[in-house]
Amino acid sequence: MSSNLRIIRICEQCGIEFEARKTTSKTCSDDCAKRAYKARKRAEKVEGSNKQVERIKAKPIEDLKAQVYLTVDETARLIRISRRTLYRMNERGELRFVKLGRRTVIPRLDIDRLFEQPKSVSRPMTVVIQLSDCYTMKEVIQKYGISEKALHNLIRRNEIPKQYNGIYAYVPKFRIDQLLSPTVTPS
Template identity: 45%
Template sequence: MPSNIRIKRLCAYCGKEFEARTTVTQTCGNQCAKLAYNARKKAVKIDGSHRQTKARTDIKAIDTIKSKEFLTVHDAATLLNSSRQTIYNLIQAETIPAVNISVKKTLIRRSAIDHIFTGQPVIPMAPIKQIDTTPLEECYTLQEVQQKYVISDKTLYDLIRRNAIPKQYKGRYAYVAKTHIDELLAGSSTH
């Protein structure tokens, strides 16, 4: 079924004015459509080439940074693949020694960056959450613990976190083993 729509448009390729028969027509004819398609394909290839060149340039920049004895904050951030603020935080925490040459010029010795990885102890990973497998009949809900021992929810959460008491979940309720809670709070019971 032919369309009765007639819209004045400018060709996306040659720029000439033409009369389009649909709302999505971009070019004045088949020849301009083919040329526009080829131009888009060429642009994609050129963009890919630019990305490869930039990646190679970044590798060369890192090699250049590695060969320097003194690094700026920006160089150190590039070398550690982090932000400049992270480097400033490490300087402030005295993890990395640095010298202010002038108001806006901070230099870091390259060997100090290397020392971070060889001289610092490894920070242990956070413990993995424990999941309790105690049957639910032998567990309290958190609300039951609050009512039995008359403590606030913040206090209860802090005690559970501080003593690494494992929780288990069923639906929207969290459960803790009665044995763990009774051991921990037996002395403070008001009953």
């Protein structure tokens, strides 16, 4: 059954303008239709191959997620950080390593705990102290004759709050005086 329709179209395969007899015609000739079909099939094969490659790439990560213990290399690959960063996290106590013979492994539960959101941790309120009631770090070093490293350790160990103004760090005078002033014992 032929149609009296005459529609001007552009061939999807070769780009030539042609007169179509049906509204569904996409190509100008049988040769172009065959070429378009082959191109479609080729594109489907390429897309299928790309999906297969993606599945193969994702499989090792899926396997790592299923394991109970991971090595340092596997953990680094899983969370995409360097081995050195993992060792630093171990030194800071953020991530526990377990030594099994000559192998170092990391429990999967500890890795998962890294990414859990802490439940509303209440932080102590920081009280702003006037800078006139504070020493600079240099003043403390000069007044009490201690080294810079000893001062930093003292501040960290006793959780003394620091305030910053420009490039200077300030610490409360009363806390430093409590810790470093010689105490007089009553006789």
